[in-house]
Amino acid sequence: MKLLVVGGGGREHAIIKSLKKNPDVTEIFALPGNGGIAADATCVPIGATDIEKIVAFAVENSIDYAVVAPDDPLVLGCVDALEGKGIPCFGPRANAAIIEGSKVFSKNLMKKYGIPTAKYEVFDDMTAALEYLETAPIPTVIKADGLALGKGVIIANTRDEAKAAVRDMMEGHIFGKSGDHIVIEEFLTGPEVSVLSFTDGKVVKPMVSSMDHKRAGDNDTGLNTGGMGTVAPNPYYTPEVAQRCMEEIFLPTIAAMNAEGRAFKGCLYFGLMITPDGPKVIEYNCRFGDPETQVVLPLLESDLLTIMRSCTNGTLAETEVKFADKHACCVITASAGYPKSYKKGFALTMTEEAAAHTYVAGAKLENGKLLTSGGRVTGTTAVADTLPDAIREAYRIADGVQFENAYRRSDIGQRALQALK
Ligand code: AMP
Ligand code: GLY
Numbered sequence: 001m002k003l004l005v006v007g008g009g010g011r012e013h014a015i016i017k018s019l020k021k022n023p024d025v026t027e028i029f030a031l032p033g034n035g036g037i038a039a040d041a042t043c044v045p046i047g048a049t050d051i052e053k054i055v056a057f058a059v060e061n062s063i064d065y066a067v068v069a070p071d072d073p074l075v076l077g078c079v080d081a082l083e084g085k086g087i088p089c090f091g092p093r094a095n096a097a098i099i100e101g102s103k104v105f106s107k108n109l110m111k112k113y114g115i116p117t118a119k120y121e122v123f124d125d126m127t128a129a130l131e132y133l134e135t136a137p138i139p140t141v142i143k144a145d146g147l148a149l150g151k152g153v154i155i156a157n158t159r160d161e162a163k164a165a166v167r168d169m170m171e172g173h174i175f176g177k178s179g180d181h182i183v184i185e186e187f188l189t190g191p192e193v194s195v196l197s198f199t200d201g202k203v204v205k206p207m208v209s210s211m212d213h214k215r216a217g218d219n220d221t222g223l224n225t226g227g228m229g230t231v232a233p234n235p236y237y238t239p240e241v242a243q244r245c246m247e248e249i250f251l252p253t254i255a256a257m258n259a260e261g262r263a264f265k266g267c268l269y270f271g272l273m274i275t276p277d278g279p280k281v282i283e284y285n286c287r288f289g290d291p292e293t294q295v296v297l298p299l300l301e302s303d304l305l306t307i308m309r310s311c312t313n314g315t316l317a318e319t320e321v322k323f324a325d326k327h328a329c330c331v332i333t334a335s336a337g338y339p340k341s342y343k344k345g346f347a348l349t350m351t352e353e354a355a356a357h358t359y360v361a362g363a364k365l366e367n368g369k370l371l372t373s374g375g376r377v378t379g380t381t382a383v384a385d386t387l388p389d390a391i392r393e394a395y396r397i398a399d400g401v402q403f404e405n406a407y408r409r410s411d412i413g414q415r416a417l418q419a420l421k
Contacts, residue, residue, distance in 0.1 A: 002027045003305075004058055005041065006048050006078060007069035008034045010332075010361035010379040011290035015069060015304070016041045017359070018297045022305040031057065035370050036348075036360020036378070048073050055081045063087055067308065071147055074266075074286050075101035090308040092286050096257060096264040100286040103143050103152075103183050113256035115249055116280040120185035126170040132184060133162050139187040144169050146178025153224075155187065190275040191236040191419070192282065194292045197250060197270065198307055200316035201263035204250045208299050208323040209237035210292045211416050216339060218411045225339045226376060229412030230330045231387065232295040235419040236274050245272065245279050253284070265311050294359050294379040295328035329394040329413050330381040335362075336407040338375030346372045346404040354400030357381055372403050387417060 001024050005012055008030060016028055017040055031054055033043030046053045049072050058066060068078045068091035077094035091097075098105050110117040118141065123129035133140070142165045144152030152175045156162035162184075169179035197206040210232040216222035237245075249270060257264045269285035269292075288296075297304065301322045310319035335342035348363050348370040359381070362374020378401050382393030391413040398408065 001025050001064040001305075002029070002062060004029045004031065004054075004061075004063045004066040005033075005069060006031050006054060006066065006073055008032045008037065008043075008048065009070075009290055010359040010376065011288050011293040012069050013037045013040065013359035013361070014293045014297045014379075015067060015288065018300065018304040019067070022303050025305065029057070029061065029063070034360055035363040035365035035373070036358075038365055039355075049076060051076060051078050051081050054078060055085055055087075058082055058087050059085050065089070065305070065309065065312075067091065069287060071097070071100055071285065071287050075147060079266075088309070088312050090312060091266040092264050092268075096262045097286040098262070099257065099264065099268070099284045101147060102145055103283075104145050104181050106284050107183055107185070109253075109256055109260070110281060113252055113259070115252050115256065116278060118186040118188050118280060118282070120183050122181065122183055123166075124181045126166060129166045129170065129182060129184060130163055133159060133166065136162070136184065137186065138162065141185045141187050142166060142169065143183040143185065144175040144178040145181035145183065146175070152178055188273045188275050188280060188282070190273045193234045193237045193241075193272045193274060193279075194230075194289050195237070195245065195250075195270045195272060196288055196292060196296055197268050198311050198316060198321060199254055199264055199266070199268050200311045200314045201254070201258065201265045202314060203317045204254050204268070205316060205321040206242070206246070206250065207296045207321070208232045209234040209242070210289070210295050211236075212289065212292060213409060213412055213415075216409075218409055220415075223339050225334075227289070227291045228332045228334065228409045229379075230291045230295045231390070231413045231416045232292075232299060232328045235387075235416050241274060241279055245270070249279060249281060290361075291330050291332055291376075291379045294330040294381050298328050298381050298383050299323045299326060324383070326383050326385055327387040327390040328381055328383045329387070329390040330379045331394045331398045331408055331412050332361075332376050333378045333380065333398060333401050333403075334376050334407050335372055335374070336405040338407070342375055343405055344372045344374065348372050348377065348401070348403045350378075350402070351400035354380060354397055357397045358401060377401075377403065377406070387413060387420065391417070
């Protein structure tokens with residue numbers, strides 16, 4: 001089978017390494033992939049949002065199955081376009097990807113179907129939003145409607161900060177057009193859990209839970225990033241919490257999307273907060289998380305390609321989705337300065353052991369050598385029987401990843417360890 005994977009980060013590298021385990025796979029093309037992914041797939045310089053070119057490439061190369069991994073091509077209808085040419089795909093169509101593409105859509109969906117989430121109001125008029133903030137409970141959370149490159153969330157600790165955020169979004173357009181509509185919502189507290197799930201639109205099979213570390217600095221300080229490391233499973237996701245999530249959130253969400261005529265097939269990511277009132281949805285993503293994927297897929301014992309195709313074909317109910325009863329830790333090595341400004345173009349070297357455990361997110365190949373090309377450069381994952389061992393191993397192996405200005409958080413997994421105690 002010839003496969004195509006759209007995307008070019010650490011998540012896509014993890015997906016490709018997992019897909020390669022299936023003996024029927026003869027070739028994998030990554031569009032665009034990256035210098036590190038080139039060790040495991042044929043990288044083709046077509047951007048992940050260049051849908052016309054992606055479709056043309058898939059047709060010309062007789063692709064048997066495509067995996068569309070990032071949010072933006074999904075929201076733009078990449079799956080619809082590929083399916084239109086008869087190419088089966090993993091990933092939701094645009095009408096279902098809107099669950100991530102529009103926060104107004106997802107909040108209204110949850111309200112309509114009684115799915116637990118933070119209380120909220122939607123505004124498309126700045127004066128009304130500012131007036132609402134005169135009496136809204138503080139802290140408050142302000143979210144731009146669109147994808148906003150994953151950055152459109154501001155947590156305001158004072159009324160003035162909240163008003164400034166609204167002005168920045170609606171008048172200053174700091175997140176572009178996605179600031180035309182905003183959501184102002186209740187500030188929730190409690191540990192966060194990421195649950196990625198497979199769904200064929202009928203049944204939903206959650207993957208092992210995970211914990212992201214979103215802030216740039218140790219002890220959750222500094223700016224929000226795409227994620228500086230992950231562990232799986234997440235100790236806050238107890239069997240009782242898992243059962244409540246299934247009954248109160250996962251199944252109702254699948255049913256709600258069906259009732260709206262927007263059946264969701266692919267990976268539905270539930271960003272959850274375990275509040276004193278029970279689990280609530282912070283956000284939905286229409287795709288695998290990054291770097292959650294780098295701890296979840298290494299624990300997957302069943303065959304990824306078989307599961308993905310069953311999501312496409314509607315046969316997930318009969319398909320085994322089994323995870324190892326182990327622990328995984330992924331440590332991101334980033335360019336110092338990320339997520340703000342950082343230097344790139346430095347030589348990236350990895351020991352043989354490090355390369356075997358590392359997913360490359362931001363590097364390019366030049367004259368056969370890897371050079372850093374992004375903020376998040378690599379993710380190094382270790383699997384072990386216990387969480388302390390997984391953390392220790394991930395850090396030990398990540399030491400074999402080297403480049404000038406390399407930066408890692410030193411406390412990935414520590415919060416999970418505290419929770420276990
Ligand atoms: P998002 O981009 O929606 O994942 O939001 C980024 C981060 O903001 C989340 O991971 C949470 O830590 C935080 N956040 C979002 N919404 C809320 C909320 N209603 N209450 C508290 N924290 C939130
Ligand atoms: N790591 C968070 C995300 O993928 O959205």
